[in-house]
Amino acid sequence: MSSNAAEDANKKGVSKVAAKGASTTTVVGSDTDKQDHKLSEKQCREFASTVLEWFEVHGRKHLPWQQNPTPYRVWVSEIMLQQTQVTTVIPYFERFMQRYEHVGALAAASQDDVLSLWTGLGYYARGRNLHKAAQLIVQDHHGELPPDLDSLVKLPGIGRSTAGAILSLGFGQSAPILDGNVKRVLCRYCCVDGWPGQTAVERRLWDLTTAVTPIKHTAKFNQAMMDLGATLCTRTRPACERCPLNQQCLARQSGVATKWPHKKPKKDKPTRQTLMLLAINDDGSVLLQRRPSSGLWGGLWSFPQFDDLDSLQEYATTLGRYRPTDVEQWDHVQHSFTHFDLRITPVRIALKLTARDRIMDASEGCWVDGELPGGCAAPVKRLLDKLTHTLL
Numbered sequence: 212m213s214s215n216a217a218e219d220a221n222k223k224g225v226s227k228v229a230a231k232g233a234s235t236t237t238v239v240g241s242d243t244d245k246q247d248h249k250l251s252e253k254q255c256r257e258f259a260s261t262v263l264e265w266f267e268v269h270g271r272k273h274l275p276w277q278q279n280p281t282p283y284r285v286w287v288s289e290i291m292l293q294q295t296q297v298t299t300v301i302p303y304f305e306r307f308m309q310r311y312e313h314v315g316a317l318a319a320a321s322q323d324d325v326l327s328l329w330t331g332l333g334y335y336a337r338g339r340n341l342h343k344a345a346q347l348i349v350q351d352h353h354g355e356l357p358p359d360l361d362s363l364v365k366l367p368g369i370g371r372s373t374a375g376a377i378l379s380l381g382f383g384q385s386a387p388i389l390d391g392n393v394k395r396v397l398c399r400y401c402c403v404d405g406w407p408g409q410t411a412v413e414r415r416l417w418d419l420t421t422a423v424t425p426i427k428h429t430a431k432f433n434q435a436m437m438d439l440g441a442t443l444c445t446r447t448r449p450a451c452e453r454c455p456l457n458q459q460c461l462a463r464q465s466g467v468a469t470k471w472p473h474k475k476p477k478k479d480k481p482t483r484q485t486l487m488l489l490a491i492n493d494d495g496s497v498l499l500q501r502r503p504s505s506g507l508w509g510g511l512w513s514f515p516q517f518d519d520l521d522s523l524q525e526y527a528t529t530l531g532r533y534r535p536t537d538v539e540q541w542d543h544v545q546h547s548f549t550h551f552d553l554r555i556t557p558v559r560i561a562l563k564l565t566a567r568d569r570i571m572d573a574s575e576g577c578w579v580d581g582e583l584p585g586g587c588a589a590p591v592k593r594l595l596d597k598l599t600h601t602l603l
């Protein structure tokens with residue numbers, strides 16, 4: 212499950228846990244899951260103080276979103292950091308903040324503009340949701356992020372963990388988080404069995420993070436947990452010898468820390484096929500179409516796509532004249548999505564257009580020569596670069 216999907220799934224349990232609050236300190240495993248290691252109140256307090264002490268010396272304190280951490284800056288950084296490394300996010304975050312200094316500026320931008328700044332960061336639904344949420348914040352919350360969990364999780368793309376980060380890091384409130392890093396640390400520390408995407412396991416992890424999160428210094432604690440997961444308790448090579456939790460960590464004691472978190476049960480991914488028409492006209496411009504605003508690569512610009520070569524060529528004839536020798540089929544390109552792989556067959560066709568042919572309904576597409584009209588998915592951008600290269 213992508214973190215977006217996981218966050219959405221999480222929204223269902225929000226009210227119940229919000230009512231429970233962050234002051235709970237005894238961890239009781241949910242009655243449906245297997246009982247793993249439980250923590251007493253004292254152990255929870257010790258866990259928090261150990262993590263906070265470690266943060267003072269080793270935590271990251273100079274990331275761009277940690278400077279002037281307004282709720283807006285925290286929100287944007289949290290969305291960008293989903294499924295993405297800090298080093299990749301930094302330049303995107305800085306460009307984004309330069310262009311959209313506040314929620315109102317983001318809300319007023321066009322989707323093309325937002326997605327074009329997002330190009331290369333992947334998981335474009337995040338960018339679309341960020342934009343949509345900014346518009347709702349202007350419409351319903353006077354342009355300021357709401358300072359409560361229930362209102363935050365109603366906004367597109369904000370799940371319970373992101374809301375917890377906004378509340379703690381941006382508003383200074385006490386709210387737990389449960390991003391991928393925190394899940395990994397807790398799964399290992401208590402040897403929580405099962406895949407964290409399963410409801411019962413996730414519920415257990417929320418119980419744990421709620422119990423160990425202190426009421427005071429929550430922002431530092433949450434940042435520390437993310438840092439610990441990102442820098443020490445890494446996915447494949449946890450540095451247990453340097454970890455402040457290593458004395459009590461059950462996974463460490465087991466000798467195979469990487470056994471946790473358990474992996475998602477494997478399912479074979481299907482492969483879908485598509486042909487992309489790389490239509491290039493005699494002045495060197497290339498035809499791009501904007502995809503429907505929801506669904507795969509929603510709102511991004513792409514080459515026209517077809518199920519078979521006949522329909523691709525039939526469409527090309529509506530654009531201009533070409534000879535059979537002007538058609539060139541390139542090697543397949545494979546792109547992996549969460550639930551399937553996409554096998555793309557690029558077909559380049561050099562067209563001779565008449566003036567009349569060049570007039571095209573703006574909703575259908577546009578001929579691009581140089582600057583892109585908006586965001587592009589990574590494989591489309593790579594094909595565009597290759598196409599441009601063939602013209603040099």
Ligand code: SF4
Pocket residue numbers: 396399400443444445449450451452454455456457458460461462463468
């Ligand atoms: S001791 Fe090792 S496995 Fe346990 S939390 Fe620390 S780094 Fe992770």
